[in-house]
Amino acid sequence: MSQRTNGTAELRTYAEDRQPLDRNWLHKQVRHLRLWRRFLGQAVVRETHYRAHFVTTLLVGLVQLGLGVVPILLLFGFTQEVHGWSRAEVITLVGAYQIVTGLIAAFIAPNLDRMTVYITEGELDGVLLRPVSSQFYLTLRWINVAELSNVMSGIVVLVLGLVQSGAAPTAPQILQALVLAACGVVLLATVWSAMSFLAFWLQSVNPIGAIYLNLVEAGRYPLAFFPVAVRTFLTFAFPVAFATTFPVQALAGDVGWTPVAGGIALSVVAVALVRMLWRRGLRSYTSASS
Amino acid sequence: MNTLVRNLRVLRRMTAAEIAQQSIYRGAWIIFMAANICVPIISLLIWRTAIANGAQLPIDEQYVTTYFVLLSFVTMATSSWLTGFLANDIRLGKLSRWMVRPASLLLGFVANNLSEKFLKLFALVPMIGVLWWIFRDSMTIPAGPGRWAVFAVSLVLGAILVFTIDILIASIAFWMDDVSALAQARLIIASVLSGAVVPLALMPDWSRGFIDNQPFRFTVSFPVEIVAGNLSGYDLLVGLGLQTAYVLVFGALARLVWAAGIRAYSAVGA
Numbered sequence: 001m002s003q004r005t006n007g008t009a010e011l012r013t014y015a016e017d018r019q020p021l022d023r024n025w026l027h028k029q030v031r032h033l034r035l036w037r038r039f040l041g042q043a044v045v046r047e048t049h050y051r052a053h054f055v056t057t058l059l060v061g062l063v064q065l066g067l068g069v070v071p072i073l074l075l076f077g078f079t080q081e082v083h084g085w086s087r088a089e090v091i092t093l094v095g096a097y098q099i100v101t102g103l104i105a106a107f108i109a110p111n112l113d114r115m116t117v118y119i120t121e122g123e124l125d126g127v128l129l130r131p132v133s134s135q136f137y138l139t140l141r142w143i144n145v146a147e148l149s150n151v152m153s154g155i156v157v158l159v160l161g162l163v164q165s166g167a168a169p170t171a172p173q174i175l176q177a178l179v180l181a182a183c184g185v186v187l188l189a190t191v192w193s194a195m196s197f198l199a200f201w202l203q204s205v206n207p208i209g210a211i212y213l214n215l216v217e218a219g220r221y222p223l224a225f226f227p228v229a230v231r232t233f234l235t236f237a238f239p240v241a242f243a244t245t246f247p248v249q250a251l252a253g254d255v256g257w258t259p260v261a262g263g264i265a266l267s268v269v270a271v272a273l274v275r276m277l278w279r280r281g282l283r284s285y286t287s288a289s290s
Numbered sequence: 291m292n293t294l295v296r297n298l299r300v301l302r303r304m305t306a307a308e309i310a311q312q313s314i315y316r317g318a319w320i321i322f323m324a325a326n327i328c329v330p331i332i333s334l335l336i337w338r339t340a341i342a343n344g345a346q347l348p349i350d351e352q353y354v355t356t357y358f359v360l361l362s363f364v365t366m367a368t369s370s371w372l373t374g375f376l377a378n379d380i381r382l383g384k385l386s387r388w389m390v391r392p393a394s395l396l397l398g399f400v401a402n403n404l405s406e407k408f409l410k411l412f413a414l415v416p417m418i419g420v421l422w423w424i425f426r427d428s429m430t431i432p433a434g435p436g437r438w439a440v441f442a443v444s445l446v447l448g449a450i451l452v453f454t455i456d457i458l459i460a461s462i463a464f465w466m467d468d469v470s471a472l473a474q475a476r477l478i479i480a481s482v483l484s485g486a487v488v489p490l491a492l493m494p495d496w497s498r499g500f501i502d503n504q505p506f507r508f509t510v511s512f513p514v515e516i517v518a519g520n521l522s523g524y525d526l527l528v529g530l531g532l533q534t535a536y537v538l539v540f541g542a543l544a545r546l547v548w549a550a551g552i553r554a555y556s557a558v559g560a
Contacts, residue, residue: 056471063478071333071488078492079345207321214328221332225339 021131032136043143057146061102065153068094068220083224088165090222093248095158097219100184100243102150108189110142115196116204125287135278139193162251169251176250176260183263184243188216190270191238197274200281219244239266300393301401308405316409323413327362331421333488334358349491349519355428356518357489359421364513365486366410368448372399373473376460381467385555396457403453430518437516440526444513447533452509454540457548464551485511491519505540508533 022028047054072094076087085093118124118138127134162169169177192212199205219240223231235241242263249255312319337354341347347354376399379385388395422429432438459476463469481487483506490511493501501507512529515521521529 060474060478063475067478067482067487070482071336074488074492074494075336075340075345077494078347079340079343082340082343082345202317204315204318207318207325210322210325211328214325217329218332221336225336227335227339230335 032133035132036140039141040143043145047145054146054149057144058149061098061147061150062153065094065098065150065157068097069157072220083222085222085224086165088161089167089248089252090161092158092161092165092167092251093222093244094220095154095156095161096181096244096247098154098157099151100154100181100188100219101216102147102154103185104188104192105150106144106147107140108192109147110144111139112192112196113206113209114142115199116206119199119285120204122287124285134282135275139189165252167252169253173250173253176255176257177247179260180242180250180255180263181247183260183267184239184241184247186267187239187242187263187270190267190274194274194277197277197281200284216240222248236266239270242266297393297397301397301404304397304401305404305408308401309408312405312409316413319409320413323362323366323410323417326366327414327417327421330358330361333361334425347492349489352428352430353491353518354489355425356430357514359418359425359429360514360517361486361510363414363418364445364448364510365484366414367407367445368452368509368513370403370449370452370456371406372403372453373456373460373476374470375399376457377463377469377473380460380463380551380555389552400453407449432517440530441513441516444508444516444530444533447530447537448509448513451505451533451537451540454537454544455505455509458540458544461544461547461551464554480506480509483507484509485514491515503532505536508536 022031069091072087072090075082076090080086114123115138118127124134124138127137130137192209195208195212196205198208202208215238218226218230218234218238223234223241223245226234231241246255246259246263250260334355337347337358338351341351341354349357379388385395388398455476459469459473462472466472483501483504485507490501490507508529512533515529516526
């Protein structure tokens with residue numbers, strides 16, 4: 001039992017004096033990373049219970065991939081190239097799209113889909129009590145392992161596209177593409193998170209998820225296929241360009257380090273902004289159950 | 291006749307009730323419609339770029355633009371979402387409580403469908419209007435009310451066709467536990483064959499005979515073609531005839547399967 005005097009008021013607690021959970025900032029990050037590894041392990045175990053779900057997800061993913069290729073095959077039946085993009089390059093891009101959307105569907109979507117329930121049904125209460133960053137928990141707690149099969153099929157399509165287009169990316173180009181695609185995943189995840197966190201003010205955000213899922217379809221096509229105003233929107237406001245167009249251009253060797261630096265800077269800004277939005281939202285949260 | 295009048299009266303009351311209920315979610319409807327319009331806009335921009343870039347398409351810019359501007363409206367107007375709900379009602383035995391009521395089981399779904407269309411209309415029409423205005427220079431507007439009347443008729447037929455196909459697929463739940471995979475497969479197939487992804491006019495020549503006569507064309511593409519395309523009077527007649535024939539065939543089939551299903555139905559707890 002310990003006693004602390006705080007001015008005139010006396011605070012009495014019956015708990016042992018304990019070390020704070022985290023010694024420093026770095027320790028906190030490592031602890032969260034370890035936690036995430038547990039989430040992943042649990043998700044894999046859960047997936048083995050529902051093998052039919054895995055097969056269904058795989059089949060639906062494959063059909064959707066095929067469906068995404070149909071407009072492109074038709075389009076390139078009428079022309080050899082559009083704004084400097086050949087068919088093989090656009091197919092590479094479809095592969096990149098499949099990889100990025102697969103990653104988001106695996107790690108981010110299962111969480112943001114629950115946002116309405118978390119906030120309107122007061123489940124967030126239970127999260128706030130835990131010794132974990134609530135934003136981290138709400139954005140990354142659930143993982144849909146089956147969606148990773150779409151990442152695999154995306155890689156196959158990407159490689160097929162690269163072979164067809166005769167591209168031979170060097171190591172730095174592959175690094176550029178990886179960094180750009182990572183920025184794309186982070187940017188899309190933050191944009192979707194920001195849209196979902198509007199649940200603090202709007203109550204139901206399920207329709208907003210539909211907006212995201214429809215807008216992201218623009219990533220199936222190179223940026224150059226859109227009018228200039230739309231390109232700006234798809235680069236800075238809804239940055240799907242970083243997820244697909246820029247990485248594929250990097251693999252073709254058409255991108256310097258400037259967009260890579262820009263992507264990293266944009267990601268940092270986006271993460272900081274979404275963190276701020278979360279804190280604002282949390283302050284306006286009035287718990288549904290109590 | 292008496293039954294029909296009574297059913298219509300029930301339908302009217304149920305639709306009014308559904309509208310009152312669903313207008314609670316009016317904000318959500320607006321956002322949903324904004325989401326629905328995204329993909330047609332993306333396709334529109336892509337195909338216009340292709341044409342501007344010199345692609346030799348069998349259709350011109352006017353057709354492409356009119357097609358995609360109208361697409362989200364027609365898709366919405368002929369859509370139906372009852373498969374999942376009806377299949378659930380069958381599987382969970384909720385059908386029982388409809389069976390003791392003095393009107394058709396399906397009236398509730400018709401009312402739900404009508405009210406949903408009614409509310410979506412308010413959200414979608416202004417958006418289509420704005421889109422139309424932006425692309426007004428490349429829009430084809432058929433002269434005279436005749437085409438629009440045919441368009442309206444074919445829209446209603448298309449909606450009935452989608453509704454009956456939905457009932458048909460949901461009815462399989464009388465014998466199968468889970469029809470969600472089947473429903474999903476049908477959605478994916480329909481999105482290509484109905485022309486919701488790419489105008490059917492752009493499909494390759496070798497697929498023409500099949501593409502032009504398969505049922506899904508008449509759920510979305512055909513009504514749009516009436517306004518956007520240059521269907522001759524003969525094409526219109528053949529199209530409408532085929533559409534009516536499909537409505538009758540699928541209607542009869544759905545009725546048959548539904549009736550057989552109701553006989554086979556034994557709900558848990560009923």
